[in-house]
Amino acid sequence: MSTSSRSRIAVNGYGVIGKRVADAVTQQNDMDLAGVSDVSADWRARMVTQKGYRLFGATDEHVRTMQNAGLDVAGALDDLLETADVVVDCTPKHVAAKNVELYRQKGIKFIVQGGEKHEVTGHSFVAEASYASAVGRDSTRVVSCNTTSMVRTLAALKHAGLLRRARGTLMRRATDPWESHLGGIMNTLAPEPEIPSHQGPDAQSVDPELDVVTMAVKVPETLAHLHYWAVQLTRPAEKDEVLDAFRTSPRIALIQMADGLTAINSVKELMADLGRPHDNLYEVALWSDMLKVEGDELFYAYMVDNQAIVIPETVDAIRALIGQVRDPHESIAKTNAALGIGAIFDALGGR
Amino acid sequence: MSTSSRSRIAVNGYGVIGKRVADAVTQQNDMDLAGVSDVSADWRARMVTQKGYRLFGATDEHVRTMQNAGLDVAGALDDLLETADVVVDCTPKHVAAKNVELYRQKGIKFIVQGGEKHEVTGHSFVAEASYASAVGRDSTRVVSCNTTSMVRTLAALKHAGLLRRARGTLMRRATDPWESHLGGIMNTLAPEPEIPSHQGPDAQSVDPELDVVTMAVKVPETLAHLHYWAVQLTRPAEKDEVLDAFRTSPRIALIQMADGLTAINSVKELMADLGRPHDNLYEVALWSDMLKVEGDELFYAYMVDNQAIVIPETVDAIRALIGQVRDPHESIAKTNAALGIGAIFDALGGR
Structure with a gap:
C-alpha cells in the first residue's frame, strides 16, 4: 500500500x-x-x-x-x-x-x-x-462488460427484494470499431454454440445467489451489446417499484424511446454530444418506457458499451x-x- | 368451390x-x-x-x-x-x-x-x-413469418403436454435482400418500442391457449429472423423428450452447430446447395445441439426465413x-x- x-x-x-x-x-x-x-x-x-x-x-x-x-x-x-x-x-x-x-x-x-x-x-x-x-x-x-451490466441490474432488483430469477438473451457486438477492418461478421447472426452462455455463471462468480441463465448471439454491429431480460419477480409488482429499484444504482441510466433514443447509435451520439472521451457510455442504458411488468414478471432491455462500462x-x-x-x-x-x-x-x- | x-x-x-x-x-x-x-x-x-x-x-x-x-x-x-x-x-x-x-x-x-x-x-x-x-x-x-414459427414450435410442445409458458426474444432482419438498397439499418440495433411486441398476441389469434410473451429488436442483416426462447415446461423433462416433440412437426428442421451450421448464412447456403428456389428455407431451423433443458426449463434458438416460411x-x-x-x-x-x-x-x- x-x-x-x-x-x-x-x-x-x-x-x-x-x-x-x-x-x-x-x-x-x-x-x-x-x-x-x-x-x-x-x-x-x-x-x-x-x-x-x-x-x-x-x-x-x-x-x-x-x-x-x-x-x-x-x-x-x-x-x-x-x-x-x-x-x-x-x-x-x-x-x-x-x-x-x-x-x-x-x-x-x-x-x-x-x-x-x-x-x-x-x-x-x-x-x-x-x-x-x-x-x-x-x-x-x-x-466482463456483459457480466458487469447483469450484476448491476440484477443486484438492484435483488436489493429491492424483487428478484427471483432472470433469463436473458444477449446480443453481442461482433468486434470493436477500431478493428472492424480486421474481422467481424457481415449480414448474418452467429449464435454462441452453448446454452447457457458463460455470462450467467460469471455473474455468479460475483454473487453466487443470483439465479440467472443467459443465451448469447453475435450480431453484425460494433457499437455496443444489447440485452433482453425476462425476470420472474418474488411477487407481483408495479412498474414504478421496479424503476425505483433501478434508480438506486447511479450506474444505471434510465433512457426513453419517447425521447428519441430509439437505437443504440443514438445513445452513442448522445455520449458524444455530452463530450465524453471516446463517446464512452459508462452506465447501463435501460429503456424505462419500454420496460413492462405483467403480474410477477418483468421484461426490459438495455444497452452495454463494452468498451466503457x-x-x-x-x-x-x-x-x-x-x-x-x-x-x-x-x-x-x-x-x-x-x-x-x-x-x-x-x-x-x-x- | x-x-x-x-x-x-x-x-x-x-x-x-x-x-x-x-x-x-x-x-x-x-x-x-x-x-x-x-x-x-x-x-x-x-x-x-x-x-x-x-x-x-x-x-x-x-x-x-x-x-x-x-x-x-x-x-x-x-x-x-x-x-x-x-x-x-x-x-x-x-x-x-x-x-x-x-x-x-x-x-x-x-x-x-x-x-x-x-x-x-x-x-x-x-x-x-x-x-x-x-x-x-x-x-x-x-x-406472419415470426408468428408461424412460434405456433409451429409451441404447438409441438403443447401437443406433447410440455408447454406451460414461453418467453421469447426475436431478432428481426432489417429488410429483405432484394430491397436492401432502399432502406434497412447499418451498424446498430433498433429495439421495438413496445414490450410485449405484437407477435405474442398474434400467435394467440391462432391458438388462444398459448401463454407467450415476445420482445423484438431489428438487427442489421437481411437473411432471416432468429428467435431465442426460455420456456417454462409443465414438468421437469429430458432433452430427448423435447426433441421428440419437435420431431413430430415435419416443418421443424433440427440442425446442428456441430454439423458446421454455425450461423444463419450457412443455413441459407445449405438451402442453395439443395437447389431450392430462392434458397427458400420453408422449415423452422432449430439447433438441436444448442438446445438445453434444465429441470422444468427449456432454452433454444431457431432461424426463420421470413420470405419462405x-x-x-x-x-x-x-x-x-x-x-x-x-x-x-x-x-x-x-x-x-x-x-x-x-x-x-x-x-x-x-x-
Whole structure:
C-alpha cells in the first residue's frame, strides 16, 4: 500500500480498455498514472507519449523496438512495476494469467480483466456488489462488460427484494470499431454454440445467489451489446417499484424511446454530444418506457458499451485494493463525479 | 368451390411472397395458377410472363402501362378473379384490407397475409394448428413469418403436454435482400418500442391457449429472423423428450452447430446447395445441439426465413378453403412432398 495519500497506478496493455483506464486514472484526485506498458511501437504507442503518459516496453526487446521507432521510452515493464502501488492488467484475454506470476514476485497489487478466470485472483469485482470484500486484497478481477451490466441490474432488483430469477438473451457486438477492418461478421447472426452462455455463471462468480441463465448471439454491429431480460419477480409488482429499484444504482441510466433514443447509435451520439472521451457510455442504458411488468414478471432491455462500462468499476477496484476508502458508496461517488457519470440524467432532464 | 379436381388460384401482388406462392402453386398436382396481378411494369412484371404465368394489371390503368411497356397482359384483376377459385392476396401490408371488398363482391374465396388484422377474415392460419377450422371457409389469414414459427414450435410442445409458458426474444432482419438498397439499418440495433411486441398476441389469434410473451429488436442483416426462447415446461423433462416433440412437426428442421451450421448464412447456403428456389428455407431451423433443458426449463434458438416460411402454409390454406382435403396431415404431406420439405433431413443424414 502506498504511504502517500495518492496511489500510483500502472497500466499494462494500451488497448481498448487500457487506454480508457489510463485516462480515467488521471481524472481521479487520489491517483496518479505511473505509466503505461505495451508491446506496440506504432501509432498506438505514440498516443501514450503524446498524452504525456510515461511509456514502457513489455520486455527489453519491446523497449528497443520502441526506441528504434523514435519513441520516448521510460523503461521496461519491470521498471514500471517498481514505481507503482497497483497494476491494472489490460493485456489481451488469457495473456494476463501469465503476467500474474511477475506481479506476485514483485509484490504489487493487481487487477485483471473479465477475460481471465475467476480463479486467477479468487475474487470477482463489480463495485455495487463486491467492493467491500475486495478492500485491502492483493488482487481482484473486474468482470466482463456483459457480466458487469447483469450484476448491476440484477443486484438492484435483488436489493429491492424483487428478484427471483432472470433469463436473458444477449446480443453481442461482433468486434470493436477500431478493428472492424480486421474481422467481424457481415449480414448474418452467429449464435454462441452453448446454452447457457458463460455470462450467467460469471455473474455468479460475483454473487453466487443470483439465479440467472443467459443465451448469447453475435450480431453484425460494433457499437455496443444489447440485452433482453425476462425476470420472474418474488411477487407481483408495479412498474414504478421496479424503476425505483433501478434508480438506486447511479450506474444505471434510465433512457426513453419517447425521447428519441430509439437505437443504440443514438445513445452513442448522445455520449458524444455530452463530450465524453471516446463517446464512452459508462452506465447501463435501460429503456424505462419500454420496460413492462405483467403480474410477477418483468421484461426490459438495455444497452452495454463494452468498451466503457468496466472503466468506473476498474477505478473502484483500484481504490478497494489500496484499502484507504473502505465504503463502496464513497468510492463509487468519487469515481462517478470524476468521470461525469450522472451528467446523462441532467442532459435528459432528470431521472 | 371448383367443380374440377384441380383448383384455379389467382395471386394478387407479385412481391417477395407473391412470387414464391405462384411458384409453389405450380408445383402442386391439385392446383393451377390462373394468373398473377400486379402494379409494376418493370423487370418484376417481365419475370411473370417470362415464367409463362398469365399477367394481369391491378386496374385498367395498370394494364395500359404494362401494354405500353411491351408486356403481354391478359387483362385486369377483375378478369383474373372471374377465372379463379381462390385468390391469394400478396399485396403490401394493409393494402389487402381494401381488396377484400372486391373479393367478397366477386364471391371468390381469399387469403390475406399476416400484415392484415385477424378481424379481416376472422380466422388465422398455421397448418399444424388451425387447418381443420379453416376447411370450407370463405377466407383465412396466413399469419406472419415470426408468428408461424412460434405456433409451429409451441404447438409441438403443447401437443406433447410440455408447454406451460414461453418467453421469447426475436431478432428481426432489417429488410429483405432484394430491397436492401432502399432502406434497412447499418451498424446498430433498433429495439421495438413496445414490450410485449405484437407477435405474442398474434400467435394467440391462432391458438388462444398459448401463454407467450415476445420482445423484438431489428438487427442489421437481411437473411432471416432468429428467435431465442426460455420456456417454462409443465414438468421437469429430458432433452430427448423435447426433441421428440419437435420431431413430430415435419416443418421443424433440427440442425446442428456441430454439423458446421454455425450461423444463419450457412443455413441459407445449405438451402442453395439443395437447389431450392430462392434458397427458400420453408422449415423452422432449430439447433438441436444448442438446445438445453434444465429441470422444468427449456432454452433454444431457431432461424426463420421470413420470405419462405409462410409459403407451405399458404398452399395448405388454399387447400383448406377449397375444402376437398379435410385432413390437415394429408394436405401438409402433399405440400411438403411438392416443395421438397424433408430433403433437408436427408441432406443432413436423417433426423
